[in-house]
Amino acid sequence: MTTTVPAAPRTTPRSAAVGSMIGTTIEWYDFYLYATATALVFKPLFFPNVSSTAGTLAAFGTYAVGFGARPLGAVISGHLGDRVGRKAVLVGALLLMGIATTAIGVLPTYAQAGILAPALLVVLRLLQGLAVGAEWGGAALLSVEHATPGRRGLFGSFTQLGSSAGMLLATGVFYLVRTISGDAAFLSWAWRVPFLLSFVLVVVGLVIRLRLTDAPVFERLKASGETARLPVVEVLRTQPRNVVLTTGLRLSQIALFVLLTTYSLTYLQNTFGKDSSVGLVAVMVASAIGLVSTPLWGHLSDRFGRRPPYLFGSLAGIVALVLFFLAADSGSAVAVVLAIVFGVNVVHDAMYGPQAAWFGELFDTRVRYSGASLGYQIGAVLSGGFAPLIAAALLVAGDGRPWLIVAYFAGLAVLTFVSAWFARETNSEGLA
Template sequence: MARLSVRFDSASTSAVSLGRVVLASLAGSVVEWYDYFLYGTAAGLVFGELFFPSKDELTSLMASFATFAVAFFFRPFGAAFFGSLGDRIGRKAALMATLTLMGLATGLIGILPGAAAIGVFAPALLVFLRVLQGFALGGEWSGAILLALEHAPGERRAFYGSLPQIGPHLGFLLGLFAFEAVTAAFGETAFRQWAWRIPFLLGILGVPIGLWLRRGVGETPDFLAAQSEGRTQGSPLRKIASRDLGKLLAAVGIKLIETAPYFLYTTFLIGYGTKVLGIPRSDLFGALALGTVAAILVTPVYGKIADRPKRAVALFAVGAVIAVLYTPVFFTLVGKGSLGLYGATLFGLVVPSAMMSAVIGTLYARAFPPEYRYTGAAFGYHIGSALAGGTMPYVAAYLLSVSGGSFWTVSLYLAVLGSLSLVSLLVLRGGVSESAA
């Protein structure tokens, strides 16, 4: 079926306004991912003992990681709701709503009593607030990517589409620093008792800043053109189901290998490294901080390389293969002491993870037309995340538990995900063209 698309000259968007667009996209994304990743870090450090107390550390950790995974399964519902809002009403309206909801949920986690105070209501409420976080994030990612990408000149859309991908890295980095600063200021005991709440409460402060930035940004030219031509009427989900269901499934498939290794290198490592391997938290945080900073620096470079579709596909494929082959090396290096830990996280976050994350938004945008691009990108991203990202810490802990600590089980699991993703990439590749984005 022929695609309608909008091509416009770079002069149509001034450098000043495009800078504001990128800042609004990135700032809001940082706030949302900071809030979201706080939970993952706290799940690995304190939530197990506070909300899911058990005599066995690994059992408590697995219960905590299970709640971490819960939000991923509600992200597709957020994708459906906010995707429809973004495709029918506008990208801006959806992004304002996601940021507000995320801030509310995160702030409430910061004041939630533990199991010792209110019993089973504590984990129940924690799960509910985590669900709200997942629902909000279901509409954030694709909206932030499209806000930058659809405002950018056609020949530079991959580069600008990669910039919001710095947001998750910055959010994760800020979360790490927040926990470290609180621990340094109040001590380990206070951190585990009450001070862990401070980073969650601080997260609320970024919400009005993000809202202010996004309020000053106009709608994207792609959406306005689709709206003026009457293409934004009707359900985006029905359009996808009737026109591009195969591409949607392929979009889900490529996300599997993009997301699983990242959560292995970050969320799983924090919990498993401190609780099971006995690695000092300062070493873990230092290694993750270094890897994250490096990933921030290389992400725009990968985006620049991907300004042509064939390069985007090639970058993703190379990143997927490296991620699969690197898994046993990662586990081996982590067990080699501080130097190995730093090398393991640095390479993992900079090469396979950043390589794939920098271009996945561009691949999605080029596969779907503007009238259901928000929904298609959101569904592909978040269903894939639910299947392989949120479950990765739990699956890795389970596989290591039943195999007596053999990391080859985790390696085999990632190999299966990688194979599915590469097949999906071949399918999605047929929908990638210069004119689609």
Template sequence: MNTSPHEEPSGGARATAGRTALATLAGTTLEWYDFFLYGTAAALIFNEQFFPSLSPAAGTLAAFSTFAVGFIARPLGGLVFGHYGDRIGRKATLVVSLVLMGIGSTLIGAIPSYESIGFWAPVLLVTLRLVQGIGLGGEGAGATLMSMEHAPPGKKNLYAGFPQMGTPGGLVLANVIFLVTNAVMGDHAFTSWGWRIPFLLSFVLVAVGLVIRLRVTESPSFDRVRAQDQVVRFPLAESMKVGFPRLALTLLAVVANSAVAYVFMVFTLSYGSQHLDYDKQFLIVSVTVAAALWFVTIPVWTKIADRHGRRTMFIAGSAAVLVWCVAFFPLLDTGNSALAVVALLGMGLIIPVTHCVQGSIIVDTFPANVRYSGSSLILQGGAILGGGLAPMISTALLNSGGSSTGVTWYLVGICAVSLAGAVALFRLVPEEAPEPVRAAPVEPLSGRGA
């Protein structure tokens, strides 16, 4: 798809772009299904299954700590997959990341409980969570840039938004399967052993995802990089030449979205059921409906970004998330189910305003020959600083303060930092990136090679 910004792509190129966008959506949905399945289980199941000797509060904190382990592993996955994605191609690395996530999730469903093997149960849980994190670390940036690099002119944000839809899509899929399995089996059987079924189902879902992903063609941007002999030996180091100010501001701009999203998707389940006496099923259904709203609004926001520019939308969305964080927990704390639904649906409506374009903002930071490595560094750095620690920090703040006030201030503070980072970032750099590959050959850090 070698079109200039002013050329219309051919019918075949448009079909390839559409097929790639749907393939990245399918793949990221399945990977996030596996990842969020763990989050839901950590909030509701794992404290009893793997940490029964701890108090309910300490057990929940321990379960969320294992949830955070996956985020600690994500930068490693991002660096490894990013390196090879910039050297041998995007397609192969995305296939491997999907397989790795499927293996990790399937084996989690087979881990014996603490009662059966004692200390080794949480050890195995943490180990497989690391495998999950490494797999997802390779997926996040790779899927976004793969879809974006196939995008027709003028639709960069729209196509980059398809992989972003996999986040709420995976949450919806995970929660629906979780709910259906629980409803069919009953609470006791589900808590005892039925929770394993959704994890074991990962094997089938990933097999389907692989069939779809293997049919995707390599990124045209990477094909041009290879044809122009612009593959570099150490792409991560080369990506640092973008400069520390832009890298740091980009990281700050995206960190709040991750933190708020994981408090909304994961921490809310344990907080609402254990401290506010909301029914677990009610909370899961409400979060699922909010995630579905998040999913369907992403194409709307990305089309607006393509038509009117994404910087104003991103800054306005960042401000809106901050304001809603002020109201979110007070609405939940009323104990009124209707107001709780309003709080959760508000998150589902506001979070996608920034989430839908943060991928394209990150990808546009780097030239094509180091894009996978650089984007992975920013994306996974934001994920670990924001999302990975958010449920654990929120639980610790709740336990120490006895109320949600500390959690609210934590979210408001991190949103203010991201808003300031976004404003500074857009003053520093133009909204749109230059052509995917620089016209002049790039001088590699330590020589070239395939």
């Protein structure tokens, strides 16, 4: 008598979308914790013996390091994800991110370990970058490949929700810990608490992620033995145009988000003071609204196409950035909140909502993980990773006026607009 082991239950489109969102939320919580700490904590604790401007540049430099590691994470995960499977890579990415983030919470500061402290900070940021480089492509494809035709924009946007949810969680925890502990205790020890909480969140994420399965479209490919031997090489050889276009589609989207949610925290200190929480509050409000606006834009892209929201968002981003700087310099907290909400939820999310579906649909199943990840992460490096660093330098070059920053962003916006114009419209296509 033989015993039949029941097959694992198939992952439904809804469970794939929710599972991707929860896992990505935890990944982005960890990544955005670093971004928030860069603006509020790392300069005095890890770069205390330099001028204020140099300390800001050094802190944002370590922030950029994480973006620099993301293409390497995309290459490694793309190879494994297109050959072994999406789920296996996602589990590894979540573990790596959790270990790196928790370790930041126990790092010695410069006062305790000297130059070793910022050196270790850079190493752990590199590990975070590798993890995020691996995360997005797999999570996006898990949602998009499981989704029913005509709803890939909506279901793919659930992966994007992880960004808003992660940002809301990260800024909310930072704000709560800072408020409860007070500024002195926060700078002394309490800043570590949000990083240490990552361990608990990662355990929850692993329990959920381990229950998911790869989509039938990939499993059929794998069963047939037709997976690409070197998927990264193949996608660069056969579909270089789509890699370039997806890179361009990322440029103004990620730059706008980083400038409004990370660099803004530093810029607002010039007007509202170092102890002000107006920036954190504005980012939390925008992140909460993003839980609705992101899937709304994804749904609209299912009805009207991926390209129209992107064309709008790329050019409207210039207006949004101008409005933010005018609001910040006005000294009105309400104006700042409204400007950030407009820039993030109306403008940025118009591009971010349809992004997972559009990037996934542009590539074949054999190389989809590699192609989508490469475009996504290379664009993040060229734009998002260096945006705060470039903005800080341009502010100095502009004698404290932000208009050089706007000009720099306008150049990125034009590149994204051109990329959206030339990218293939895919919302009515099937997955090849």
